[in-house]
Amino acid sequence: MSASAQPLEPEFQQAHDEVVASLKDSTLFKKAPKYQKVLPVVAVPERIIQFRVAWEKDNGEQEVATGFRVQYNSAKGPYKGGLRFHPTVNLSILKFLGFEQVFKNALTGLDMGGGKGGLCVDLKGRSDSEIRRICYSFMRELSRHIGPNTDVPAGDIGVGAREAGYLFGAYRHFQNRWEGVLTGKGLNWGGSLIRPExxxxxxxxxxxxxxxxxxxxxxxxxxxxxxxxxxxxxxxxxxxxxxxxxxxxxxxxxxxxxxxxxxxxxxxxxxxxxxxxxxxxxxxxxxxxxxxxxxxxxxxxxxxxxxxxxxxxxxxxxxxxxxxxxxxxxxxxxxxxxxxxxxxxxxxxxxxxxxxxxxxxxxxxxxxxxxxxxGKASNLGGVLVSGLEMAQNSQRLTWTAADVDKELKRGMINCFKDSLNAAQKYSNESNQNTLPSLVKGANLASFIKVADAMFDQGDVF
The missing domain is CATH 3.40.50.720 (NAD(P)-binding Rossmann-like Domain)
Structure with missing residues (x-):
């Protein structure tokens, strides 16, 4: 079944169709027809990992849930995207988030691909000990598939500072390595200032x-x-x-x-x-x-x-x-x-x-x-600073809050300019006196960045 016909994945379908509509309602394919080849390829994740996560509850009973990691596209860099622990997690939502993440990360101007993952679980009412066991069980499998040059997850809904700490500790124990494999870490073990903000x-x-x-x-x-x-x-x-x-x-x-x-x-x-x-x-x-x-x-x-x-x-x-x-x-x-x-x-x-x-x-x-x-353009600040956290980890340095905030603001303004310029360049609107469409501009600018990388590396030919 093609990416344009996924009736059982409504969230992914909505995200996919929104990008496609922006591209088709522009002059991009008329000016550069080769980009049409990219659509069916970029819509399919490079890899989907689905696995069992089982743990012991505080009352001694066993509970099991389904864990996921959607490694969507690595043409621009290591897979990058959050982990969501929430009872609504399913493959459609994670594919939608991963698909969006590919283009969002491209708009940061940093070397990051896109991915997303998570666990279908409700953490409300659980003790710290049980949440730690959940995180260790989840990372036991996920640790086989991630790394600082392969896939660098972060937090998302349900995965805050506590969960990120447990996940990082589990990775360190299972892999016997301390490395920048997660972002959103604590400040005294590799995290970045301004990341929560x-x-x-x-x-x-x-x-x-x-x-x-x-x-x-x-x-x-x-x-x-x-x-x-x-x-x-x-x-x-x-x-x-x-x-x-x-x-x-x-x-x-x-x-x-x-x-x-x-x-x-x-x-x-x-x-x-x-x-x-x-x-x-x-x-x-x-x-x-x-x-x-x-x-x-x-x-x-x-x-x-x-x-x-x-x-x-x-x-x-x-x-x-x-x-x-x-x-x-x-x-x-x-x-x-x-x-x-x-x-x-x-x-x-x-x-x-x-x-x-x-x-x-x-x-x-x-x-x-x-x-x-x-959100592809306006909410990329988190992943932008996550990319800066990866750079700091590689250098074994911690930048000041002022330096990180300055880079964050610069990156967001650059994202606005890139979206604006793409919207103006490929506008298909007859009324040139109205404001350009930033929705279309963000989709166009990010799609071109990803597509060019895929052409250069032979993912599309």
């Missing part, structure tokens, strides 16, 4: 570049109302950077509901969320448990996403999970005055939402700007 900060740096270009330098985050979804790592640091830049964050959310902040969330409230989320507390529980929320000024809405509950907004940042903005929610945001939408999550918008934002962009006048960019 990187994805959230990167979204803001990319959005800053959008705002500056669209307004010819007249506007910034200062004074902007920003709706943020999620309350994990990405949302937390995005919110903190927005506050630092003078913006107002009017929402946070999780899988159970949303919190709307009338006057904006405070750094103290973000700190409380950071502490509580490590304990797997929900936002509803956090509101009643931490002093930072006692003053009021916020409203909890169970079972809701924030998009239709925040009033007028300037910027929307989906930072939770895939397909978290529907078509109707996108339309509501447009009517609420949103001008910039950047994904902190992977494929945060449904196809209907993407179409709504793109139609609004194409129909907007220069005085009514609306601009949308997908």
């Amino acid at each position: 990187a994805t959230g900060y990167g979204v803001i740096y990319f959005t800053e570049a959008m705002i500056e270009y669209a307004t010819k330098g007249k506007e910034s985050f200062k004074g902007k109302r920003v709706v943020v979804s999620g309350s994990g790592n990405v949302a937390q640091y995005a919110a903190l950077k927005i506050i630092e830049l003078g913006g107002t964050v009017v929402s946070l959310s999780d899988s159970k509901g949303s919190v709307i902040f009338e006057n904006g969330v405070t750094p103290e409230q973000i700190a409380a969320v950071q502490e509580a989320k490590v304990k797997f507390m929900s936002l509803e529980q956090i509101l009643g448990a931490y002093d930072a929320f006692k003053a009021g000024g916020h409203k909890y809405i169970p079972g809701a996403r924030p998009w239709t509950h925040v009033g007028s907004v300037d910027i929307a940042l989906p930072c939770a999970t895939q397909n978290e903005v529907s078509g109707s929610e996108a339309e509501h945001l447009i009517k609420s005055g949103v001008k910039f939408v950047a994904e902190g999550s992977n494929m945060g918008c449904t196809q209907e939402a993407v179409h709504a934002f793109e139609n609004a962009r194409a129909g907007a006048s220069s005085n009514d700007t609306i601009w949308y960019v997908g």
